Amino acid sequence: MMAKKSRDARLSEAFVKLADTLVDDYDVVDLLDTLVQQCTVLVDSDAGGLLIADTDGWLQLIASTNEDAEFVEIIQLNAGEGPCVDAFETGKGVTVADISEEDRWPAFCDAATKHGFQSMHAFPLRLRGQTIGAMGLFSVTTGELSEPDLAIAQALADVATIGILQERSLRDSTIVTDQLQRALDSRVTIEQAKGVIAAQTGADMHTSFTILRDYARRNRLKLSIVAEDVAERTLIIPALAPVSTA
Incomplete structure (x- = not known):
């Protein structure tokens, strides 16, 4: 169904979904998860991961589309080098058309x-001179993204960054940093909640996150709050809860 839609229609849906997350008291984790999910689909990548900087300026994993991308991003973080690290440090996109021929980041x-x-593209989350993280899109085939695809992915990343930095006039860098750190802290609870849902339903970790996120959205609750309730066993999400494909 998605393949039959025009590029304009798919792009419009992506921006609408991003905008829908930018409501009052929005959840940064939900916003960034939406960003990487939509970009992965729009530019025909196979997986994606997203990193943001903590209060000390170190990148941390905040969202991923599957466990393979999550593992590779963690290896990149542990090594302290890779395409996303370069994109974050330089504020510029990084293209790796054939990973097997790349020798700059051996561990990654x-x-x-x-x-x-087999290929990977990294995009900085930036606004003017401030870069708060980076997004990586992975493909199981070699090759570069087209110029339109590169522009689309960077535009969506820029929109999400603007939402984080300017929502409710959050222009003070200290406030922005604290907000991002809270998002990183909440991810620990989200991981615990994913484990609880996986144990209850038999779903894999990615599907468990989707169940958690969809429950929060349907009930207009913050993802972090729902995750805390699930982790503390004060909320049991039905095993057959609807799961979206986005």
């Missing part, structure tokens, strides 16, 4: 190829 390249990825 080894992990990526072992998990079936």
Whole structure:
């Protein structure tokens, strides 16, 4: 169904979904998860991961589309080098058309190829002179993204960054940093909640996150609050809760 839609229609839906997350008291984790999910689909990538900087300026994983991308991003973080690290430090996009021929980041390249990825593109989350993170899109085939695809992915990343930095006039860098740190802290609870849902339903971790996120959206609750209730066993999400594909 998605393949039959025009590029304009798919792009419009992506911006609408991003805008829908930018409501009052929005959830940063939900926003960034929506960003990487939509970009992965729009530019025909196979997986994606998103990193943001903590209060000390170190990148941390905040969202991913599957466990393979999550593992590769974690390896990149542990090594302290890779396309997303470069994109974050330079504020510029990084293209790796063939990971097997890349020698700048051996630990990252080894992990990526072992998990079936052959190319990767990294995009900074930036606004003017401020960069708060980076997004990586992975593909199981070699090759570069087209100029339109590169522009679309960077535009969506820019929109999400603007939402984070300017929503409710959050222009003070200290306030923005604190907000992002709270998002990173909440991810620990989200991981615990995913484990609880996986144990209750038999779903994998990615599907468990989707169940958690969809419950929060349907009930207009913050993802972090729902995750805390699930982790503390004060909320049991039905095993057959609807799961979206976005």
